[in-house]
Amino acid sequence: MGDPPDRSFSDAEEEILRATYSALREHGYADLTIKRIAEEYGKSTAAVHYHYDTKEELLAAFLDYILQRFVDTIHEVETTDPNERLTLLLDQLLVELEDHLDLLVAILEMRSQAPYEAAFAERFEQNDEYVRYMLRTVIADGIRQGVFDDDIDPEHAAGALMTIVDGARTRTVVLDDADALATARRTAEEYVDTVLRVDD
């Protein structure tokens, strides 16, 4: 446990996945077709099908691609101080999303299909598992260092923070509320400050 699946993509695949992103932003998930992706790619649908047999296969690869990029940004958090590290992780999970609101729309559509698309469900579960592992680890480390309360269950606290993160992602899209991320960031900070952190 701990290492997320590392998938690499050829240059052509990366180009197709970037075209998928553009097509998703423009048409949304429900109206996404290989034809529209091919148009963004600037090549034929056959050129897309050469790499991905079906739309589902392509979208599963797309999820691998964006979740991998997300994991990469998490890896950029290099500090080992528990307080600072947890703050930066929560920033990555919430603040950074402000630049990708249209991606959140497409992701929520794919999330809502998880009960019907095993390939989607698997990827969302894997990603959640990995992010909770990162959070749990820094919380457990903070407990050992005496900065977080030793009554805390790191597993629960990681789930609590991810509940806040997922709530913000959903509310941003459904309520078309760009402030939802800021509300969640403040809520996560209150949770860390009052539930996790030992009083100074």
Add this chain to the structure above:
Amino acid sequence: MGDPPDRSFSDAEEEILRATYSALREHGYADLTIKRIAEEYGKSTAAVHYHYDTKEELLAAFLDYILQRFVDTIHEVETTDPNERLTLLLDQLLVELEDHLDLLVAILEMRSQAPYEAAFAERFEQNDEYVRYMLRTVIADGIRQGVFDDDIDPEHAAGALMTIVDGARTRTVVLDDADALATARRTAEEYVDTVLRVDD
């Protein structure tokens, strides 16, 4: 502000909306058709169309129907003690959902379509506005009575609790995790106990 839109339904409409619920549970949102709803209703598609011109109109009425039932359960919370009232409201928002997991799947699909379907967006926004109003009111009342900290912004605290609620709803569906509601209930309780409540 305060009172949600009150919609009443004829007996035939209620029967169709209950049939819609069954059809949604069985087929999911993406594969829902008037034909399938008519099959559950036990009448012709014409009989459905007599009440609802389009599938979108029927689904908007379905949202009114379930959100109205949800508001009714909130109205059942009669206690005026702020601590107790907030606990019961959070139970309604989280614990009660455990009996309606398949409804959560259909609701998340409709939520994900809010950016494309104005009729859905409007209803989700109205419902959220109303629930936040109920939460904000009990929190403000608790501040006046001295049981909640007077540094709290009731508007933010209500948004924080709804972020936790929406996170739980999404995680229950996407991660197929029935424990997500219990994790969120505990998180909301920690938030109330440590952020809102004044120390005894």
